[in-house]
Amino acid sequence: MSVKSPGTKSPGAKSPGPGRKTATLGTETIQRGAGGETHQVAGGDVPVLTTQQGIPVADDQNSARIGARGPTLLEDFHFREKIFHFDHERIPERVVHARGYGAHGFFELTESLADVTRADVLQRPGERVPAFVRFSTVAGSKGSSDLARDVRGFAVKLYTHEGNWDIVGNNIPVFFIQDAIKFPDVIHSVKPEPDRDFPQAQSAHDNFWDFVSLSPESIHMALWVMSDRAIPRSLRFMEGFGVHSFRFVNKAGKSTYVKFHWKPKQGLQSVVWNEALKINGADPDFHRRDLWNAIQSGDFPEWELGVQLFDDDFADSFDFDVLDPTKLIPEELVPVRRIGRLVLDRVVDNFFAETEQVAFCTQNIVPGVDFTNDPLLQGRNFSYLDTQLKRLGGPNFTHIPINAPKCPFHNFQQDGHMAMHNPKGRANYEPNSWGGAQGGPREDPARGFTSFPAREAGEKLRERSELFGDHYSQARQFYLSQTETERVHIQQAFTFELSKVETPPIRARVVSHLVNVDIDLATAVAQGLGLEDLPEAAPPARPLVDGLAPSPALSILRNGPDSFKGRKIGILVTDGVDAGLLKAVTDAARAEGTNVELVAPKVGGVTLHDGTLVPAGQKINGGPSVLYDAVVLLPSADGATLLMQEATARDFIADAYAHAKFIGYAEAALPLMERAGVRPADMDDGILKLSTPADATAFIAACRALRFWEREANVHAV
Ligand code: HDD
Numbered sequence: 001m002s003v004k005s006p007g008t009k010s011p012g013a014k015s016p017g018p019g020r021k022t023a024t025l026g027t028e029t030i031q032r033g034a035g036g037e038t039h040q041v042a043g044g045d046v047p048v049l050t051t052q053q054g055i056p057v058a059d060d061q062n063s064a065r066i067g068a069r070g071p072t073l074l075e076d077f078h079f080r081e082k083i084f085h086f087d088h089e090r091i092p093e094r095v096v097h098a099r100g101y102g103a104h105g106f107f108e109l110t111e112s113l114a115d116v117t118r119a120d121v122l123q124r125p126g127e128r129v130p131a132f133v134r135f136s137t138v139a140g141s142k143g144s145s146d147l148a149r150d151v152r153g154f155a156v157k158l159y160t161h162e163g164n165w166d167i168v169g170n171n172i173p174v175f176f177i178q179d180a181i182k183f184p185d186v187i188h189s190v191k192p193e194p195d196r197d198f199p200q201a202q203s204a205h206d207n208f209w210d211f212v213s214l215s216p217e218s219i220h221m222a223l224w225v226m227s228d229r230a231i232p233r234s235l236r237f238m239e240g241f242g243v244h245s246f247r248f249v250n251k252a253g254k255s256t257y258v259k260f261h262w263k264p265k266q267g268l269q270s271v272v273w274n275e276a277l278k279i280n281g282a283d284p285d286f287h288r289r290d291l292w293n294a295i296q297s298g299d300f301p302e303w304e305l306g307v308q309l310f311d312d313d314f315a316d317s318f319d320f321d322v323l324d325p326t327k328l329i330p331e332e333l334v335p336v337r338r339i340g341r342l343v344l345d346r347v348v349d350n351f352f353a354e355t356e357q358v359a360f361c362t363q364n365i366v367p368g369v370d371f372t373n374d375p376l377l378q379g380r381n382f383s384y385l386d387t388q389l390k391r392l393g394g395p396n397f398t399h400i401p402i403n404a405p406k407c408p409f410h411n412f413q414q415d416g417h418m419a420m421h422n423p424k425g426r427a428n429y430e431p432n433s434w435g436g437a438q439g440g441p442r443e444d445p446a447r448g449f450t451s452f453p454a455r456e457a458g459e460k461l462r463e464r465s466e467l468f469g470d471h472y473s474q475a476r477q478f479y480l481s482q483t484e485t486e487r488v489h490i491q492q493a494f495t496f497e498l499s500k501v502e503t504p505p506i507r508a509r510v511v512s513h514l515v516n517v518d519i520d521l522a523t524a525v526a527q528g529l530g531l532e533d534l535p536e537a538a539p540p541a542r543p544l545v546d547g548l549a550p551s552p553a554l555s556i557l558r559n560g561p562d563s564f565k566g567r568k569i570g571i572l573v574t575d576g577v578d579a580g581l582l583k584a585v586t587d588a589a590r591a592e593g594t595n596v597e598l599v600a601p602k603v604g605g606v607t608l609h610d611g612t613l614v615p616a617g618q619k620i621n622g623g624p625s626v627l628y629d630a631v632v633l634l635p636s637a638d639g640a641t642l643l644m645q646e647a648t649a650r651d652f653i654a655d656a657y658a659h660a661k662f663i664g665y666a667e668a669a670l671p672l673m674e675r676a677g678v679r680p681a682d683m684d685d686g687i688l689k690l691s692t693p694a695d696a697t698a699f700i701a702a703c704r705a706l707r708f709w710e711r712e713a714n715v716h717a718v
Helices: 077-087 180-190 206-214 216-225 273-282 286-296 312-317 351-356 375-392 395-399 473-480 484-499 504-517 519-529 579-592 637-644 647-658 667-675 693-703 709-715
Strands: 028-032 038-041 100-109 128-137 152-160 163-170 246-249 255-264 302-310 337-346 568-572 595-600 630-633 662-665 687-689
Touching: 100 152, 100 286, 100 351, 128 337, 163 255, 180 206, 180 375, 206 216, 206 504, 216 473, 216 504, 255 312, 273 286, 273 484, 273 647, 286 337, 375 395, 473 504, 484 504, 484 519, 484 709, 504 519, 568 579, 568 647, 579 595, 579 693, 630 647, 630 667, 630 693, 637 647, 637 667, 647 662, 647 667, 647 709, 662 667, 662 693, 687 693
Parallel strands: 568 595, 568 630, 630 662, 662 687
Antiparallel strands: 028 038, 100 128, 100 337, 128 152, 152 163, 246 255, 255 302, 302 337
16 A cells, blocks of 8 residues: 655645745644654744755655656656755865854954054954854864863954954964974874774874874973863863964054964863763763853853064063964063953854854954964965865855955956856956956055065075974973962873873873973873883973963963853752752852753652742753752752662762862752762862852852862872
C-alpha cells in the first residue's frame, strides 16, 4: 500500500501562489508533515517555500518518482537543487581561530585624539560607528569546545566613515614568535599531531612543547598561556590587545607610536583549570552561550579602547625593542589613555553569513593609522588577504555584507567569482577622460591614505635586532606581577601540560627555560613533574634586564569587577524549598544584576513549601556547578536526604567547594554537604549560612570577590 503524497491532496488547500501561506487557523498555520499528517505551526502567516529561482514548491516531503516504489526522476529540479546546495554548504574553516563567535555593536569616541591622528573615527567625541567583533580560540577546529586552554582572538572591525579599520588582536598582549616566517611552525606544533590527528584544541602534547623548548622567544607568551588568562570565564570578562606597535599620523604628518588595549567594563575573570575541563563536557558552547544570553537579555558587554602613546625617545630608552611582538610595554611605564567605548548590543541574524564569513585583515587601516616594521605584523599583512581568498572562494569577499564598508566606496575593480557590484559607467580604468558618472571615481591626495614616510636604509639580510634577544626578563616580570594564587595556577598549568608530554627530555628542556624566569616556578614545576634534579638554566642569548618592577595591570585578580553583575548563581532546589528564602536570594541577586538558575531533580520544577510550583532551568545532571559563579543550596530536609543518594548532586557541591566558589546554604543542606565531602571542619568564610533576607544580601555582597581563594590551599595536596 502506498502513502499518498501530501502534495497531491490536502484538506481544503489549493496550491498556493508565491508569497501566500498554505492555510491558517487563527494565528496558527496548518503545516503538512512528511507522512501526510498535519500539524500546527505557532505564529501567523508564513511565506511560501520556493526554490532559489523563486519557483513555489508544492511538496517538500517527497521527491518525484515513477509510482510510489519507483525510481526518482532526474527532472525533479527542487530535489536536485536542494541536495546540490546542501552538498556545498561547508567552506574551509579558518586555518587558525576556526572556532569563533561574533556580535554587532558600536564604537563611540569619548576623547578626541585629533592631536595625534587624522583618523576620522578618532576626531569627534560622542560620534559612533558600527562595529563587529569576533572572539575565537586559536588551535581548535570549528567544532572544538570553548574552554580549551588557549589564546583568545579578539578581532574588531570598525566601519568608519573612511573605510573599515580592523584591529585583529588577542586577549594576550604578546605573541609566541617574533618573525612571521615562524608562524606555520608554531601553529603546526600546537595543532593535532599530523600522524595521529590528536590532541584536539590542546597545547598539552609533545610537539607544542618541543617547539617552545627550542624557541625561547615563545617563553614569555607561554607564561601567559599557562596563566588563567587562557581560560577566561567569559568572552565578556577579558581584555583585548592589538599586540604590535602601530603608528598614528596626524594632520601635520607627525607620527606617534601606539599600542591598542580593550579594557572590559565588566572586570577580568577566569575559571580554574579543573573547572574548565568539566565545563567543556557540560557545555562545550559555554562562551558563546554566555555572550548570546548576555546580549539577548540587554546586558550589553562593553570595553574601553585604551591607547598607549609613545615617541621615538621612549622607544630608544626602553629596555626592549618596541618592534618586538614578544614584549609589552607595562602600563605603569606608559599609561593607557582611555579614549572610547565598544559596546556589543546585537547578536547576528545568521552565524554563517556574518560570523563565519567575516574577514579581518591587519592591512585594513584608515588614513591616520599606519604600520611599523614589526616583522610579525609585516608578515600578517600578507597572510590575511591571502587566506580569505582560499576560505571565501574568490576576490569578491568584500562584497559580502559583513565585510563591505558602510561608507561609500568606488573603484575600478571588477568581475571575478560572485561579483555583486561592478563599477557603473563607461570607464573601468583610470586615468580616463570621461566626465561625471561615466568617468568613475578619482584619487584624492588630500583625503586619501598616505604612508608615513619613514626613512629606511640598510643591507638586505636575514637577521633580528639585537634587542629581540632577551626572552626571559619580561616573562619574569609577568610572573612576579601575579598574586600568589595566580602564581600557583601557573605552576600547576605547566605541570599539567608537561605531564602530558611523553618525552622526558622535552619536559626538562622547558623547565631549563623556567629556571631563567623564576627559580621558585622552575622548582615547583620540576617537583610537580617528579624530575630528579632541577635542570641547568638554558643559556640566555642576551643578558637579562634585572629588577623590572612588577606590573599590577598584568594580574587578573587585581583587576576584577567591583560587583557580581553579569555573573550567574546556580540554586539547588527540591520540593519543599522555603519559598521566602528562595525569594530573598533571587531578589538580592537581581538587585545586583546577577543571573540565577534553578537546578532541580526534574526540569519541570519543584513545589515550594507554600505550594507554588516553580520551573527549573536545569535538571541536576545537566546543570553541574561548574556552569555557575557561585552556588546556593536550598533543599528541604527531605530533598537533602533524596539528593544524598544522587551522585550529580554530591558533585555539584564538591566541585563548587574545590573550585573555591562562594556557597550559600540553608540549614537543611548540611547533611547533604557533609555527604559531598564538605564537613563541618571544612567550613570557611566562603561558605555562608542563609536564614534571612539580610543573609541573602550579605551572600551576594561576598560573591563580589568572585572566589574564596584562601580555600585553594586545602583542596590540592599534589
Ligand atoms: Fe592571525 C586569524 C590574531 C599572528 C595569520 N589572527 C586571526 C584571528 C585573530 C588573529 C584574532 C581571527 C580573526 C577572525 O576572527 O576571523 N594573529 C593574531 C594575532 C597575532 C597573529 C594577535 C599576533 C600578534 N596571524 C598571525 C601571524 C600570521 C597570522 C604571524 C601569519 C603570518 N591569522 C592568520 C591567518 C588567519 C588569522 C591565517 C586565519 C583566518 C583568517 O586569518 O582570517 O591569516
